[in-house]
Amino acid sequence: MKAEARSNGQTLLQPSLSVHGPPRAAERLFGMFIGKEDQDAVLGDLAERFEKTLCFTRNAAKAKRWYWLNGLLSLPGFVRNRLSRSFHNPEPFVTAVRSIALCYAAVTAFFLILQLPFFVSALVTTCVKIRSFAFSDGLLASGFRFLDNCWPSRDVFYQYWQAFIYPLLVILVGVYFVRISRRWRRVFCAYLIVWASYRLAQFLIVFAILGKIGWFSDPPLPEWLITARILIVLPGFGVLAGANYYAFSLVSVRLRASALLGFLLPAAGVAVLIETALFHIWAPWTFEFGGICFLPIAVSAILASILSQKMYVLRSS
């Protein structure tokens, strides 16, 4: 059905939503980024403009291209609008908690940029780092052979992706804490799939291929040292990682963001367990260092998420 509308002194053909409506996928995508308050207005405006473009061009493909292009170019603006709105929240307590959460994420991201692995376990992995340098064939033992050394080589490899992937995750978590929208969960899910696939591919390639040709040949440690490390250090990892995750969960429960953690933490835990298994299969010589220290982290991630879920349910009821 077509109706006539007057605009700028001209008579324009303005149909109701035609058979060629705006691309649904685009609408869904843009909806994730536009604030709930603005969704009707913005998507409606885009739909109306789309209809007009369609009416003038008589070319559905061209109009759809216009829709996608305009929406995609506007995405950073939508995100900025939402962030700016969320920080102008009239509730001071919520704003304060959000700011603290964002600062937490920013500080963690900063440390990660300094090449510290595992986004919510900066403290734990700092210990790992110090320990690997102190006890293995690291900086303290052979500083001059740093670049040739097998441990630093692997570390350097890690650093490339950790410096990028984990800060990105932390920033996304920070953005989520600002409670932009529940729809961001989908972005997180997509991100986690990419992240898990990436890690899987990394371990398949690095440890299956490079491991076979003996690029990584870590020197064996004395048996007593391995046992001591397992007995003393690993419970410490578990406690620290658990505390870290739990604190993280508490903040999110306060913000009622626990539904995300219900997915995120077990997923992280499972990803870590897969890694551990791969470590064990393809690079057994690294298992005592790289593999086993992730186990308590994975377990505590899952436990913390269960606890936070329970708290969320209790709080909701």
Added chain:
Amino acid sequence: MKKGVNYLGEFELIVMLAILRLGPDAYGMRIWEEIEARTGRKSLIAAVYAALERLERKKYVSSWFGDPTPERGGRAKRYFKIENPGYAALERTTSMFISMWPADAPVSLIGGS
């Protein structure tokens, strides 16, 4: 510039003038179209809404939602209206331009030479 007196930015001024021109028909898409039609400047919907958001925060404009319409896929329009502080800011900004304009400038304030 007097301390504590706010002037409108360039795009804010354009958006305010578009609202002024459109009157009761000033909603997001029309403002966006009006800007493009009058200035010949391609802008993004997000930029228009960002400016409107800022203006609303400064209490220069107010907004309300209209009824859902079929040509928008059943979505409501968000209408905008200039409030008294907005009129004052508009007047202040335009007077500033006028007062700054030199009488012997090679181009006139309303265009042309």
